[in-house]
Amino acid sequence: MVAMEQYIFGGFLALLSGFVLLHFLRRENKTPGSRGGLTAEVGGEADIIIVGAGVAGAALAYTLAKDGRHVHVIERDLTEPDRIVGELLQPGGYLKLVELGLEDCVGDIDAQRVLGYALYKDGRNAVLPYPLENFHSDVSGRSFHNGRFVQRMREKVSTLSNVRLEQGTVTSLTEQEGMVKGVQYKNKNGQEMTAYAPLTIICDGCFSNLRSSLCTPKVENPSCFVGLILENCELPFANHGHVVLGDPSPILFYPISSTEIRCLVDIPGQKVPSIANGEMANYLKTVVAPQIPLQLQDSFIAAVGKGNIRTMPNRSMPANPHPNPGALLMGDAFNMRHPLTGGGMTVALSDVVVLRDLLRPINDLHDSPTVSKHLESFYTLRKSVASTINTLAGALYKVFCASPDQARQEMRQACFDYLSLGGIFIKGPVSLLSGLNPCPLSLLLHFFALAVYGVGRLLLPFPSPKRILLGARLLSGASGIVLPIIKAEGVRQMFFPATFPAYYRAPPLN
Template identity: 60%
Template structure:
């Protein structure tokens, strides 16, 4: 739930079979093109790097990987489009296994001082009934649990830890191309924050972190029925997820299941959330079930307030990308 486990629990190395492939020499969501360039031209460039690894995008996976590779003695160059505090609407729930990985990597303090809350399991709702499912944590220390937080605060802590290593360099820039020499990725072309075009090459490995459509609301002045639990509402046409993000604010996350999103600007999305997502009319059982009554008023208020956001959430089937010199990190 939330996307984080796929990145923290092992850095799933995936690619999107239709989007991330060389078609007219382009890679979707990476840059404008894969530039095929000769070794001679590269040798004439003044932008060779002394990095062992280039990482494109400093999200959860990119930052954690930069830190662990840096601790291993690798020289790492991270290029991130925007190093300011991210304001994202998903990947705000870390499972206990992810927290154990943070401990293993020495990054457990990244969930400290960011208003994170322990999560002990899930509350499931279906057909007007509910149950609580707790994580099996009896054999672990008391601190081992899931964590909920604002995505941006967690990412900034991860970036800070990565940048604290002398052999890890974080740079703000927009990667426009991957450089390919004789079917091997040799580096990247990117534009710096001040607009300077640079070519960085001669790196043994380039790693690209591909982000993964959620519709999100922020609920206020309510309480979840089961404290310290993520709440999953199993309804048609898609599940709904509720969890605390800070203080008295709660995130509501709706998965539209790949459908074309209703427009937010003309009110279609608000009407969809109220008439399709919230109420569930089961004619066979002759009753209407919906999101928990404790949350319904806050849900409607958030819709009326108009602060509705969306975020792409693609699924990338597991398959290796065959081009040497490049590695793609993805989310399921």
């Protein structure tokens, strides 16, 4: 009998030990980063995953969290960015920043007010002020170090308890039955993780490795920017961006702090002179320096001599989405334009406002097909602002570049003279440029008014067959510049958005 009890007791201990061992083995296998190739799962408490915490991602995270959403933000690198673009916020973009409650992010970073542009060509200049008469005195453009601005936004996001801001590299989207359910990523420690949420928004920038899953990317690289910082010098017109219509392409100057001026030299094509062997420094000193305003030349040459020369490819990509349940593209991952006009952040912040307003009436995001169908209207509602700024950026860049074609030369000169007329000839185009009047029809009217003005200059006082032919070529060239851009943006969405069913689509019933 005693022996029987010992056998039973021993069996019980063995069974109990087995359960304890199994429990610890299971816990070990669930430990994030455990060996054996296992992927840890992040709890499903997030309503929305945002990939990227740049301007678009940080602004979106803040506004959605303020609306009560639980947001998980995954950013490749949470240290301060160091870029030579994204440093000028147009007044229209600043108004969106105010609407999102983020206007204090341009405070305490030595941001500079920008009140307009100064345009230079062949020794002449024209001052193009922003039409700010009907706005609060605080409204203007802002220029700053991009990294400081982004970090201020991230700091503000991190103060919200319902935001999880994490450093990690997203490697792929997680899909089930054709719907995006979350993302796979490597965290800061290199551990493979999976995060789930009803909606995933991709804002991982111009070098996005996820965009091809959600759109048809048609990326063009029209030129490169060469960036310098000029120190302790004054611009000819304070608090203005300066655009020099140089040869072969524009040269930009604008303040990014109280002691620094950013210079961006555009070089057409993808190949630039070598920095390493001194070709770039020689090019800047011999070709570029003689074309810029005299009072900036010494500081420009000194900046070249310091050797802190940076380059960045300029990219252009129209928005061509594949609606995918459970996921959405935003920011430069979705839509890019030439940075000549500084409109990128305005488009991004405007898109954030549009998406915020679309998501506000939706309490339950788990019905992915229905929510996705509702969010299709995002692609139409954003077009007024985005297509105007995109088209203007692409068209102005082509007009501002030098060309051996005489008709293009006449178009370039006509653009400068048209803007020099003042009055409505400045107010209309600058309202478009600044994002204060994002109207595609107004853009088209001003562009062809400029072309007709150019033809008029050729025909007066006495037309000749040669001048008539040149005028016809000018009009044809103008059409060849702007119409392909409009076609890529989508004629119907730009000018007739109300013809799209998604324009009237109501939010899903909860």
